[in-house]
Amino acid sequence: MNRFNWVFTLVIGIIFVLLMFFAGQPITPEADLVQRWYDTLCNPAANQLLLYAFTWRGSESDTEFQTIIDAFRANYGYTNGCTAVENHNIIYFQSIPPELASAVDQIKFVAFNVFAPDQPHDLNHVLSIRAGVHVLFYNDGAIKILPHFIPDSPLGLYQGLEPVTLYNNDGLLMGQVYRTGDLIQIPQNDVVRYGIPLQFSTVHNLGMIWIRIYADGIQVEAERFANVLPDAFQDSFLPAYIENLAADKVVKGVIWFPLPNTGQPADVRISVDMYQTIWDMPGLPIIIKVQ
Amino acid sequence: MDLVSQSGLYPRCYRASRFTGTARTVAMNIAASRCISIPNFGIPRTVLGFWLLHVVISLAFGFYLQANPELAEAPWFSTPDWAGNLAHWDMNWEMRMADQGYGPFFSPQTSAKFPLAALSTRLLHQVFGISTQVALFIINKVGTLVGFWALWRLVNCLYDPVTANRVVGYAAFSLFGTSFIYWMSYPDPLFLAWWALAFEALFAGKSYRAGLWATLAVWTRPQGALLLPIFALSILVTSLKTHGLRPTLFNRVFWSNVFSACLLPAVALIAWVIRISDVTLIPFSPYAAQKGLRQSGLIWPWQRIIERFQTLFQDAQALSKGQWLESYQLVLMVILLLVVCIVCWRGKLRWELLAFTVLSIFLPLFTAIVAVGRFAILTFLPLAFVYIIPVKHRWIDFGLWLIGLALSLWVLFALNIASLQMNYIP
Numbered sequence: 001m002n003r004f005n006w007v008f009t010l011v012i013g014i015i016f017v018l019l020m021f022f023a024g025q026p027i028t029p030e031a032d033l034v035q036r037w038y039d040t041l042c043n044p045a046a047n048q049l050l051l052y053a054f055t056w057r058g059s060e061s062d063t064e065f066q067t068i069i070d071a072f073r074a075n076y077g078y079t080n081g082c083t084a085v086e087n088h089n090i091i092y093f094q095s096i097p098p099e100l101a102s103a104v105d106q107i108k109f110v111a112f113n114v115f116a117p118d119q120p121h122d123l124n125h126v127l128s129i130r131a132g133v134h135v136l137f138y139n140d141g142a143i144k145i146l147p148h149f150i151p152d153s154p155l156g157l158y159q160g161l162e163p164v165t166l167y168n169n170d171g172l173l174m175g176q177v178y179r180t181g182d183l184i185q186i187p188q189n190d191v192v193r194y195g196i197p198l199q200f201s202t203v204h205n206l207g208m209i210w211i212r213i214y215a216d217g218i219q220v221e222a223e224r225f226a227n228v229l230p231d232a233f234q235d236s237f238l239p240a241y242i243e244n245l246a247a248d249k250v251v252k253g254v255i256w257f258p259l260p261n262t263g264q265p266a267d268v269r270i271s272v273d274m275y276q277t278i279w280d281m282p283g284l285p286i287i288i289k290v291q
Numbered sequence: 292m293d294l295v296s297q298s299g300l301y302p303r304c305y306r307a308s309r310f311t312g313t314a315r316t317v318a319m320n321i322a323a324s325r326c327i328s329i330p331n332f333g334i335p336r337t338v339l340g341f342w343l344l345h346v347v348i349s350l351a352f353g354f355y356l357q358a359n360p361e362l363a364e365a366p367w368f369s370t371p372d373w374a375g376n377l378a379h380w381d382m383n384w385e386m387r388m389a390d391q392g393y394g395p396f397f398s399p400q401t402s403a404k405f406p407l408a409a410l411s412t413r414l415l416h417q418v419f420g421i422s423t424q425v426a427l428f429i430i431n432k433v434g435t436l437v438g439f440w441a442l443w444r445l446v447n448c449l450y451d452p453v454t455a456n457r458v459v460g461y462a463a464f465s466l467f468g469t470s471f472i473y474w475m476s477y478p479d480p481l482f483l484a485w486w487a488l489a490f491e492a493l494f495a496g497k498s499y500r501a502g503l504w505a506t507l508a509v510w511t512r513p514q515g516a517l518l519l520p521i522f523a524l525s526i527l528v529t530s531l532k533t534h535g536l537r538p539t540l541f542n543r544v545f546w547s548n549v550f551s552a553c554l555l556p557a558v559a560l561i562a563w564v565i566r567i568s569d570v571t572l573i574p575f576s577p578y579a580a581q582k583g584l585r586q587s588g589l590i591w592p593w594q595r596i597i598e599r600f601q602t603l604f605q606d607a608q609a610l611s612k613g614q615w616l617e618s619y620q621l622v623l624m625v626i627l628l629l630v631v632c633i634v635c636w637r638g639k640l641r642w643e644l645l646a647f648t649v650l651s652i653f654l655p656l657f658t659a660i661v662a663v664g665r666f667a668i669l670t671f672l673p674l675a676f677v678y679i680i681p682v683k684h685r686w687i688d689f690g691l692w693l694i695g696l697a698l699s700l701w702v703l704f705a706l707n708i709a710s711l712q713m714n715y716i717p
Binding site for chain 2: 004009016018020024026028031
């Protein structure tokens with residue numbers, strides 16, 4: 001065997017060893033961390049310290065945070081546990097907004113499929129993004145996980161009627177959102193339907209806008225159908241997901257959510273994500289205080 | 292000056308009697324210095340020219356998308372920088388593998404992928420700190436250069452430099468419209484390099500080195516496994532022609548050659564299949580994962596072709612632009628296969644290359660992949676044109692390269708810009 005073949009054989013041997021290790025070895029520790037975080041979230045009986053230690057929760061106190069977690073479990077049917085399956089195919093770096101550039105080293109989005117105990121484990125690309133979390137790596141070494149049920153954002157809280165500029169996960173300017181009026185209330189029997197008047201303007205073609213609503217810190221589901229509203233409000237009805245908007249378009253309307261008729265919420269917020277395509281990942285949430 | 296001297300690269304396995312004068316002397320000198328056996332890394336200008344053109348097209352497209360972020364990105368996620376714009380489609384899975392390795396519950400796409408490009412990406416990322424998308428770009432461009440160079444060497448070894456130049460042109464600007472594999476950061480060009488170098492070594496009688504190149508091939512694409520039976524059969528046939536059946540079976544050199552060429556890649560492939568099946572929890576990954584990915588199981592290749600032709604004749608209006616492109620690729624593939632079969636029948640093409648080409652194309656058709664252009668470009672099919680078009684009509688070569696370039700550019704734009712998509716799955 002000549003010298004070239006010896007060297008070549010040695011290279012093949014090294015590649016072989018590397019491949020054997022490489023196969024099951026991620027270089028992204030956040031995948032394991034988020035898996036453990038979700039496992040804890042899915043198991044109310046387990047020690048919850050991991051959630052408290054790693055969740056980015058803004059100004060929420062321990063009690064408020066526990067209330068948020070409990071509400072999340074109840075809303076999604078996870079009170080008796082759930083199973084979280086990481087979607088390894090959607091773990092991706094995101095652009096760092098200028099506001100966080102000095103504090104944050106990198107941001108990754110980790111997608112997850114989460115299943116209630118009686119639910120079949122059908123992995124779903126889009127749903128895994130909706131249940132995904134942002135992982136923030138701070139310059140000081142701290143790591144924080146930001147799920148979408150937290151009614152706060154590292155980017156701060158926007159108040160008033162000023163327009164808010166929205167960017168996608170790549171830091172690309174997508175458009176603006178305006179709150180065009182105060183909270184609307186329509187008492188109907190045992191529920192009160194609350195409406196938030198909004199106006200969106202787009203800079204680019206948009207795949208989707210996702211609007212989330214939080215009442216007193218708890219994520220609540222937006223109304224899905226206009227026919228539950230009085231006729232006068234049905235034309236302006238906005239759903240939580242608005243898909244396929246052209247560039248330079250203005251969309252105006254009201255998004256609605258119901259609450260039991262037991263008292264008005266003291267704190268109402270919305271979070272708005274603009275996606276370049278319907279399969280895109282969300283950027284860091286933009287939270288706007290409505291009331 | 293003759294073309295052999297001009298190229299700066301001298302064939303190592305050619306028949307010296309085909310050359311005269313200076314070329315013959317040089318050839319004999321090279322043959323005499325074979326004991327050193329260090330490959331000559333002089334790269335022909337034709338290869339460099341085509342490669343540079345691909346680099347320019349690639350960078351121009353990447354930066355064009357970067358400068359025009361309003362163009363909606365293609366399916367699968369990517370960063371909006373130039374290198375990210377070249378890493379849509381399958382490169383998403385390559386990036387996932389580089390980042391995450393393999394694992395259970397991954398969507399089938401990564402389980403069905405081979406690891407060499409992803410491993411190289413990870414190494415570049417970890418050693419030099421460059422982003423995964425830039426690392427993929429580098430690997431693609433290195434693969435393209437080595438691939439063209441290897442193809443040139445192989446054809447030069449079998450024929451002459453003029454034919455080698457022409458073949459590289461047809462591979463670079465594929466009439467299948469699939470030259471986007473050299474522009475986007477696909478790992479495919481690496482495979483072109485490995486199999487071409489492996490065959491060159493095999494035909495030069497260097498069976499162990501052929502096995503080494505084949506080892507890299509089996510870690511790069513599923514078609515790499517096809518090299519092993521072809522190598523074994525080739526060595527057997529050669530030995531039978533020389534020694535006959537009985538002496539061959541008891542000939543130590545014969546068995547030594549077979550094991551030299553096939554043992555290492557076979558062990559490498561089996562080890563990888565066992566390891567990856569264990570990691571992904573899919574038995575016989577990545578091959579079985581490929582089957583599951585395509586959902587339809589195995590299907591006879593001709594059945595798939597017949598089905599598409601039936602649709603063409605009965606319900607052509609139902610076909611999208613992408614399906615028309617697939618159909619065109621199928622038709623072109625069938626025609627070129629006929630050409631290379633005839634050429635092989637006439638003794639002008641090594642049967643090993645024909646077998647590799649046929650099996651390489653049938654493998655995706657088995658798993659219901661109709662868009663065979665990406666696979667055909669990695670075989671010996673591009674060679675078919677040099678048999679059809681006489682050397683004296685070189686303008687036809689240039690015309691066809693231009694058509695291949697235009698077609699491939701169209702496919703590149705259609706793949707990467709959402710508004711231009713035509714339902715073509717590469």
